[in-house]
Amino acid sequence: MYEIIDGKKLAADMRAQLKVDIATFKEEQKREIGLAVVLVGSDPASQVYVRNKVKACEETGIKSYAYYLSEETTQRQLEELISSLAADDNVDGILVQLPLPKGLDSEAALSLIPTEKDVDGFSESNIGRLAMNGQCLVACTPNGVMKMLESKNIDIKGKKAVVVGRSNIVGRPMALLLLNADATVTICHSKTKDLKKECLEADILVAAIGKPKFITADMVKEGAVVIDVGMDRDENGKLCGDVDFENVKDKCSYITPVPGGVGPMTITMLMYNTYIAATRRVGN
Numbered sequence: 001m002y003e004i005i006d007g008k009k010l011a012a013d014m015r016a017q018l019k020v021d022i023a024t025f026k027e028e029q030k031r032e033i034g035l036a037v038v039l040v041g042s043d044p045a046s047q048v049y050v051r052n053k054v055k056a057c058e059e060t061g062i063k064s065y066a067y068y069l070s071e072e073t074t075q076r077q078l079e080e081l082i083s084s085l086a087a088d089d090n091v092d093g094i095l096v097q098l099p100l101p102k103g104l105d106s107e108a109a110l111s112l113i114p115t116e117k118d119v120d121g122f123s124e125s126n127i128g129r130l131a132m133n134g135q136c137l138v139a140c141t142p143n144g145v146m147k148m149l150e151s152k153n154i155d156i157k158g159k160k161a162v163v164v165g166r167s168n169i170v171g172r173p174m175a176l177l178l179l180n181a182d183a184t185v186t187i188c189h190s191k192t193k194d195l196k197k198e199c200l201e202a203d204i205l206v207a208a209i210g211k212p213k214f215i216t217a218d219m220v221k222e223g224a225v226v227i228d229v230g231m232d233r234d235e236n237g238k239l240c241g242d243v244d245f246e247n248v249k250d251k252c253s254y255i256t257p258v259p260g261g262v263g264p265m266t267i268t269m270l271m272y273n274t275y276i277a278a279t280r281r282v283g284n
C-alpha cells in the first residue's frame, strides 16, 4: 500500500512555521527580512511566478521588493540594478526571474548576485559549495524534495537513488543533495542507454524530465519511493507529472502527486532560503 507525500500540506505547515520564525527574527533583530524579485519583460508565466512569490512573502512576513523592468531593458541597466541590490543592507535575497528576454546575458547578470543573497541557489559558488558538501543556499525545487523525504523519515543513507534529468536547476542539484545524504546516486538523461534498467534499480526514483507520464509502471521497482518533479500537460491539456501516477502508485511505498506534490514546495523553499540567508547575514 502506497502513501502519498502531500506537498501542499507540507508547504502550508512549513509556511506557518516560517511565519513564526520570521516574526521572532524581526522582533529580535529589529529589522525586516527583504527579498528582491526582478522581472524583465512581460512573459505571462513569469508574471504569475513573480506574483506568487510576492504573495508568499506577504504570507510569511518577508518584505518583498518587486522590480518590473521593460522588455527594452539593457544588460547594463539590469546589472546596475542587481549591483545596487547586492549592496543594499535591507535586501537579504535577490532573485532574477528566468528566462530573461533574448539578448540579455543571464549568466553575467546572475554572477553579480552575492553568494549569500543567491536565494535561488543557481550561482556557480553555491553549486560549487553544494558539490563539496559545504554550507550553501540550495536550489528550491530539489531542496523541497529533500524536505518531503525528511517529512516521512525516509531513509536515504546507503539507498540507491536514480535521478532522471540533469538540468542545472533540478536534476544536478538533486543528485548532489542525495549524494550528500549518503545515497548511491545514478544520474540519467536523454543519452542513457537502458533507462528502464537504471530506473528498476532505484529505491528512490526522482523524475525531472519534462515529459508527461514518461515513467511507467514497468520502470519502477516494487516498494520504491517515487518523486515526480515534472509539471507537464497530458493529451487533454490537464496538468500532470513525468510519472504515470495511476499505474505506478501501487508499486510504490511513497509517491508524490501532480498537482499537489513537489510544485507547492518550491516557493516555500524560496521563503525558507530567504529566512536562512537573513539569519546567516546577521551571524546566527
Ligand code: NAP
Binding pocket: 141, 164, 165, 166, 167, 168, 169, 170, 171, 188, 189, 190, 191, 192, 195, 208, 209, 210, 211, 229, 230, 231, 232, 262, 263, 264, 266
Ligand atoms: P530540462 O532543463 O528540460 O531538463 C530535462 C532533463 O530530462 C534533461 O537532462 C534531459 O536530458 C532529460 N531527458 C529528456 N528526455 C529524456 C529521455 N527520453 N530519457 C531520459 N532523460 C531525458 O527540464 P527541467 O527544468 O529540469 O524540468 C524538468 C521538469 O520539472 C519539467 O516538467 C518542469 O516543468 C518541472 N519543474 C518543476 C518545478 C516545480 O516547482 N515542481 C521546478 C522546475 C522544473 P539531456 O540533458 O540529455 O537533454
